[in-house]
Amino acid sequence: MRRARRNGQSMDEVVVAEMYREHGEALLGFVRRASGDPDGAEDVVQETVLKVWQAAPEISGSLRGYLFRTARNVMIDNYRRASSRPRRSGSVPALESMPDAVERIDALLTRVLMEEALRRISREHRDVVLALHYNQLTVAQAAAALGIPAGTVKSRAFYALRELRSVLEDMGVEG
Amino acid sequence: MTGIDAADGGHGDLGAYLLGGLSAGERSRFEEHLFGCASCRSELARLRDLPARLGALSAEEANQLLGGDDPAETGSAASAALPLAGGTADGGRRRPVGAWPESLIELRRRARRRAFALAAAVAVLAGAAGGAVGYVAGAPRGPAEPAPGASYALTSRHGVQARVDLDRKAWGTEVSLTAAELPTTGVLELWILDGSGQSNRVGSWMATTTGKSAITCPVPLQLPAIERVQVRSGGRSVLAEVRLPPSGAS
């Protein structure tokens, strides 16, 4: 994230507003699913954006991947805090155990990052991954389904994996 | 890698091989090619964890998410396609995202409040643990925390000596195999069987002339979900198998 200067409006405000515009909706979706607490989701998103903005890290790769990972940490911190606090009985349903919460949130993060990566590769590559891997078609079947030669299916399969690898690296997911 | 569009059985099959699109005949022809092609082997090493990572989405989810119009253009496909964890009882009270935040001062104030709350929570934990550090950032540890991993060593009835290490990771489990007395030719594969009876090939590599191999594969399953780890030959016969104890007893 660059902190360039723009006249008038404070650059901080511009950066934060931009983060919301670009990533707020996806982040909110992730947090809602991960936290199981629709009411707290917006707070988590705010805190996440704020943290990323305050730290103003040199993010070379995908800001979205960075935001998702930060949101994960915010949610886990919240759980840790909530489960360490004595609670008024009856006011809140019992919390799942800390390891369960971490496991569930991390599993979802893995999935969300993969979804994001798949959305970012080209349409042609995505179609081939969908046909071969998910729908378990053979090369010949995929060629027929997509209306392209079998050789093209094969080369797209290879370049799809390469693109996926570099998108994942860009998002900070190590190979 | 050069000549990706080369004839069947050559470099050009690597992607389809990894994505499972080759017939049995094509598979074995490609594996023969792999044996003699260093560039395919290094490319394979770079890409081979991807099928396991794709497994983070089920086929149904993937089709829902990716099958329609260009999902890159609909930024919220993920949240729209999948049910919300907490139900959808929030209809109507969603604020337009672009309208946030009301003010940065408010955000800063909230952050400070939360920072204090966090510091207080940490102090409570440290006290409860008798002054010991309650939690290490990024590496949660507590009384109920499961073991960080597990290791098994065995000699199979095929004479394969294998050591399997399983490490919990954020994205699942890292499975490492160190083995000796393996076949010295052909392709070897690492398979994971989960509790639901699903088996997945999570890695494959070329046998070495010494019969020793070391390989690490990312598996998008949490450790308790892994039931067996198998080493198989390219012909799919099981050379060595580790059965994990039922979850909770790792």
Ligand SMILES: [Zn+2]
């Ligand atoms: Zn080759």
